[in-house]
Amino acid sequence: MPADKLGRYMRSPEFLKRANDAIAEAVRDLESHGVQPVYLDRKTGWIVRGSDDASRENASCEGEALPDILKKWNRIYPKEHKNER
Template sequence: MPADKLGRFMTSPEFLRRANAAVVQACRGLQAKGIAPAWIERGPIGITMQGEQAQEVIEELLRGSEHAALRRQVVELGKQEGDTQRVSEAVRTVARALLLAKTAMPAEGAFQEAIAAMLESVKQSRTLVEIGLLMVDAEAATCDDVFRDRKVISDALFAQRIEAIRNTLILRD
């Protein structure tokens, strides 16, 4: 399955429905054998990010005096009609691209095409690009790779994909 198609499927409600059904079926199977299932409930991730969660990401990214100018730009962009939603959508889009970098099977041509199409709307605003670049830098600096199978997506490939996302955001068509 091409990376872009896999990424779209993994972010779809259908994937979530199937995953939840598989978990329920596995739990029932354990219970039928007399085993009490145990699990950890995690909060929502970038894919299911709602407007409030996107706002939290923006606030976290723009914390500190070094981002004061960008914080003002985001506030100004948010004052324009409809652009509050546009900022939140940009955060969700970059989060999806970063998740794709961790989960898409190695097929770099398809990966490049998928992120180019995905990030096109973000590239329409310099402010959104700057927010996206902050997200990419934050992701590159973290060790939280819950979704990445290092046997499939090596550290080198992941670093290459992070750089590809950064370059896609920087380069204007």
């Protein structure tokens, strides 16, 4: 599939619906096996233990939260060292 066609598809409502359905199915599958999913609060950059803990429009983050491991990693190893592997 050409890149422009793929890009249009990935921005379409159909793709968003299919992606959301796949994520919901994966979460249900994890929960059925006893695995409790965690969520990333995009406004604060924190990993929260439940979707109810994620911030809403007021940017509050209530509940038990953990710092985002990747952001911590980026502070420890700045961008100039990423391509040296």
